[in-house]
Amino acid sequence: MAIIKVSIIPLGTGATSVSQYVARAVEILEGEQDIKYELTAMGTIVEGDLDRLLALARKMHETVFDAGAMRAVTTIEIDDRRDKPSGISSKIESVKKKLGH
Amino acid sequence: MAIIKVSIIPLGTGATSVSQYVARAVEILEGEQDIKYELTAMGTIVEGDLDRLLALARKMHETVFDAGAMRAVTTIEIDDRRDKPSGISSKIESVKKKLGH
Amino acid sequence: MAIIKVSIIPLGTGATSVSQYVARAVEILEGEQDIKYELTAMGTIVEGDLDRLLALARKMHETVFDAGAMRAVTTIEIDDRRDKPSGISSKIESVKKKLGH
Amino acid sequence: MAIIKVSIIPLGTGATSVSQYVARAVEILEGEQDIKYELTAMGTIVEGDLDRLLALARKMHETVFDAGAMRAVTTIEIDDRRDKPSGISSKIESVKKKLGH
Numbered sequence: 312m313a314i315i316k317v318s319i320i321p322l323g324t325g326a327t328s329v330s331q332y333v334a335r336a337v338e339i340l341e342g343e344q345d346i347k348y349e350l351t352a353m354g355t356i357v358e359g360d361l362d363r364l365l366a367l368a369r370k371m372h373e374t375v376f377d378a379g380a381m382r383a384v385t386t387i388e389i390d391d392r393r394d395k396p397s398g399i400s401s402k403i404e405s406v407k408k409k410l411g412h
Numbered sequence: 413m414a415i416i417k418v419s420i421i422p423l424g425t426g427a428t429s430v431s432q433y434v435a436r437a438v439e440i441l442e443g444e445q446d447i448k449y450e451l452t453a454m455g456t457i458v459e460g461d462l463d464r465l466l467a468l469a470r471k472m473h474e475t476v477f478d479a480g481a482m483r484a485v486t487t488i489e490i491d492d493r494r495d496k497p498s499g500i501s502s503k504i505e506s507v508k509k510k511l512g513h
Numbered sequence: 514m515a516i517i518k519v520s521i522i523p524l525g526t527g528a529t530s531v532s533q534y535v536a537r538a539v540e541i542l543e544g545e546q547d548i549k550y551e552l553t554a555m556g557t558i559v560e561g562d563l564d565r566l567l568a569l570a571r572k573m574h575e576t577v578f579d580a581g582a583m584r585a586v587t588t589i590e591i592d593d594r595r596d597k598p599s600g601i602s603s604k605i606e607s608v609k610k611k612l613g614h
Numbered sequence: 615m616a617i618i619k620v621s622i623i624p625l626g627t628g629a630t631s632v633s634q635y636v637a638r639a640v641e642i643l644e645g646e647q648d649i650k651y652e653l654t655a656m657g658t659i660v661e662g663d664l665d666r667l668l669a670l671a672r673k674m675h676e677t678v679f680d681a682g683a684m685r686a687v688t689t690i691e692i693d694d695r696r697d698k699p700s701g702i703s704s705k706i707e708s709v710k711k712k713l714g715h
Binding site: 322362369372381382383384385387388389392393394 | 588596
């Protein structure tokens, strides 16, 4: 199990807003089973099997071109931990515990 | 008003876990007024005046060395939009609306 | 043709230096045909067919675990432009020309 | 001494090309003394005192708005090593040596 963050920026669209592109990319994740994701203001965080996550990120990237953009800068950040189970919730909980929350 | 995402990775600490370092960095944000932040599994998202955000990110970076690490890779992603007000909540809401949520 | 930048950070290795891990990852690229890459101080930039690049980045990520690390944070930045040919050299040349170099 | 990588993406400009924006940002670095920088296809790498680097990155970010863009996504990656001197050249040399180049 790994965690990735995917952020997608379409270029040359003529509009400062990118939410319609982000929404199309996130639709790829809806309906996927055994995939947990979280929308943030700076990218979408997804948890699951790494190879499957990368295949989904590749599909998310493609949606930008399907939506008409001619250039996209997509960043995929992978956090892959193999000494113990780690996920979106446990990572946040671990920091909160240390903060005394 | 801008949004930044700060992620901090200490190197050479000998431990796979980094939550104690992240917690120390996030403590910088607690108690700050007029600063809204959100802890995610892939970094801390902070909203506010850009110059102030960058000064806070610089302080967050320094906490890793205060905690004993000798090397840190810190990434600061800035989303700065000046044609209309934008914040953590409004960015997420905008995508959700397009998703029909 | 796309360009990606791959940066790999092993965690919990006990050493501040990561060059031996980076070297193992870069070895994946040596000997690959039709793949052009450039080593930089902040990641390796690779040019080629996007799907092939992503498969190579996946292999590069795995080398960190083969080398004994138990956690890795790998970032893959994709610049994918489809309105005209773009590559490592042409991108740099384009900026240099505007700088008057 | 630290190393940073600055990458700047203007949004909503209507053009797929961003080289004119990048060139304006890089001009900030020209003429700066004691600052070494390297243009890459995926961002500009700069070496020097960390606080000075961050001040320069802030100025580079601002040039995008001076050039007419209304939104910019700027990423600043910091590699800060304090156990021994590290720079752009020494980092690359270290990997190349391990590769047997």
